[in-house]
Amino acid sequence: MNYKYLSKWKSEKAIKQVCRETKLALTDNNSLTKRLESIKNNNFSVEVTTQEIVNSSKIYKCSFNSTFKGYGVYRKVLLKSNKCGLLKAESFMPIKYVTGKERFIKVLGNRSLGTYILSPKRFKKHFVQYKVFDRYIFRISVYKFNKKQIQVNEIFPVNHIFAGMTNLKARSKV
Numbered sequence: 001m002n003y004k005y006l007s008k009w010k011s012e013k014a015i016k017q018v019c020r021e022t023k024l025a026l027t028d029n030n031s032l033t034k035r036l037e038s039i040k041n042n043n044f045s046v047e048v049t050t051q052e053i054v055n056s057s058k059i060y061k062c063s064f065n066s067t068f069k070g071y072g073v074y075r076k077v078l079l080k081s082n083k084c085g086l087l088k089a090e091s092f093m094p095i096k097y098v099t100g101k102e103r104f105i106k107v108l109g110n111r112s113l114g115t116y117i118l119s120p121k122r123f124k125k126h127f128v129q130y131k132v133f134d135r136y137i138f139r140i141s142v143y144k145f146n147k148k149q150i151q152v153n154e155i156f157p158v159n160h161i162f163a164g165m166t167n168l169k170a171r172s173k174v
Contacts, residue, residue: 014130015137021161026130026139028162032089032154033112035162036081043082046112050076059092068151071095073105075113084162088155089113097148113152123150132158 015023028035036044054074072094079087091113098105101122105113123143131138139154 011129014132017132018137018158019161022137022156022159025160025162026137026156029125031114032087033079033114036079036084036087039081039083039162041082042084043080045080046110047078047080048075048108048110049078050074051106053095056092056094059090068092068094068149073098075105075108077112079112084160085157087157087160090153090155091150093148093150097150099148102148102150123148 012023012027015026018026033044033046036042052074053071055071056068059074072092075091077089079089081087093102093105123145125141126144126149127142129140131140135158137156137158137160139156141152141154143150143152
């Protein structure tokens, strides 16, 4: 994703009320799991809570757009770490796009989706949207590779920060 601040300001407008450190953690262009794994003595782990084939109308309404309709693979995980607390992530990939390497989504187990399927050589971040609800911030991202699409929703607490995050580090990967 080529990050151009002036063209992305509308999506980031939703998070203008949060503190600077939280905003930097949310606008970070690197993979969330890679960022959590890079923190020393963090004891990072991924715990799958739900993985099933479900109709998109059955999924939690505020977290997913209506762009994906029909059946797909829904995956919900908890990202546990010592230094950043508990984060949640959900993904939805329409069943018609589960071909090739993506069909291994069912055997990922406790591995992260971002490190296995959403590699930077294949899927590119196409769209990002932020929503703030009470004490949580939703970062909704759509990744594309050829005609395949996957939607990833990461749920952060309002006070989430990465220690040592700078504006340059947050925007480093484009």
